Amino acid sequence: MIKQYLMERLSWIILFLSLQLLLCFVAYLDPTIPVASILYIIFLSLLIFSIFLVIRYHRETTFYTRLLDQDNDLDLTQIADPRTPFEQIVSDSIIGQTEQLKQLSSHNLLTLEQERDDMLAWIHEVKTPLTTMHLMIDRIEDKTIKRHLSFEWLRIHLLLDQQLHQKRIPFIENDLYMEVTNIESLFYAEIKTLQSWCIQKGIGFDFQLEKTKVLSDGKWLAFILRQLLTNSIKYSNGSDILVKSFQQEDHIILEVKDFGRGIAQKDIPRIFDKGFTSTVDHYDNAASGMGLYLTKKIAQSLLIKIEVYSEFERGTTFTLTFPKINEFLDTTGM
Template sequence: MFIAYLFYKKSWIGIMGLLLLLTNALIQFDAGIDVEPHSLIYLNTLFLTICIIFLIWRYKKETVYYKSLHTLFNDLGEDWFESIPEPQRRFPDGVMYTLLQNIHEYDLNKRREDQLTQRMDHDDLSSWVHEVKTPLTAMKIIMDGHRSNELVQRLNAPWLRMHLLIDRQLYISRLANLDSDLLPDKRKVQDLIREEVRELSTWCMEKNITIEVTGNTAATVYTDKKWCGFVMRQLLTNAIKYSPTDGKVSIHIDLQENENVMVSIMDEGPGIQTHDLPRIFDKGFTGENGRVQHSATGMGLYLAKEISKKLHIRLEVATAVGEGTSIGMIFSSDNPFERIRRSPLNNRHE
């Protein structure tokens, strides 16, 4: 920083050098001034020493505020402006402080406007989703009343896909407030799976897909029924979507030695390409299979991953190209939900 300071003060250094040259020239060429050579050397040395000391002193004095700002901006946070020290001098530190204050106020106002716009868009979208669900529900009631009608039977699967898309959008709008919406309790894994399979049964019948549940069907987990069910629905939706007609989706429930519960959902689809595997949970990523299945949005697995983090569920993927994909939901026996359930206070209430 000192070199930069010297470059910044080059005009000062230039005028000091010019004055020294003029002084030496005056002594040398003015016949009325008689100075011994060693005295001239002493004068120049004294002048340069004073100038160097002056520059060092001014450097330390003028850059102390900038150094504090530099240290602060290496670790910026949300409250960065509150951490800025008050300036000791009106110029230039006071000017810099005022500039940063104006930038901070502008940033706050811009952020408030953006948040207000996002909130309005979020409210409008949520309202639209709720309004769309009303006619969808009415359609379902009408369709259930005419199940024997061939046209109604053909409409069941498209209606289900539309319902799943609208429902997914509703969950997206609630994702920001997920923490406040969690209500964990003890649930039987098989019951959670059965409910989601029943929800997707129309689609399974359309593709003639068999769903088989095996393993420890008595296993229980402590989780939120609604959000955990949504994660299962996304994984089952993917399995059904990429399974061939007349295929099979296998669901295996395993109680591991460390008391973790693992639910594996396996399909007989095309599998996931190796280069796509690291990105399958990225928002909007569809991969090669998604480009074949034009209905892919790249949101299902992203939502499943984000919600699983909040539910303390770990997702693991195993795949083989041409053979299928298996996604495991691992419910850890050591997570905040389980610790709350096992706490003495909670057991006393039970």
């Protein structure tokens, strides 16, 4: 702050030094003026001016030092009391802008919450005719038409479900209920929902579950498994999907492995990024780039470590590493 203070007062310092030089120049031109007296006056002036700068430094920098040290939030109580008219102008400007930002932030937050509530209400309203449509599709006798309609119905169902969870993620901490969850039951429920799609693509499942129970939130974990299964089914044809679980160093490991087209190596670091689809099928309009992004976000809230290994044209393996019970309790404070 000393450097900034001297730079701020540089013009005053230059003016003062120029006046002292002017006195020396006058004494040089006028022989009747004692040079020793002029030098004595200049010495006293420099001493007094230096003391003045030191005193004013503390007084003039206190306000700005507190501004620099305060947190980058909207708390106005941390602003130092202004002591000069200029400091008062700065303080009034900051307080006015902060109050305006608070009002704007509050308004935007209320708008976002209203939009979220409206979206959730709309999704729940759409589910009713969607359920009715599913019952009507089940009564269709033409198997070809029934298969196509079932697939399109499933796509709508999955998109609505993804949108529902996307809107709930910002408040996931308020919704978590950790309990011992049977992953085998979750898988069977998800596969039943995806059954028509699996039949259409000739996909089967091979379960090798040594461990079937984990500590997690069943509802959010089901969404993670749903995204991994739909991702595997989407990029596979006529092959089985291997689901395996085992214990390793007090951690339960779950693997979902397919033998589909795989993921290009250059895409692997980006597959969990929001909105990223693929550089291989860049014009795939059906991909939203949100499924794996949401999966990663939810996994982080559940303290699940998610990893992916893939070989292009040979398949992809997603690995979920569940936390130790003590590790979860220590982190969440439960």
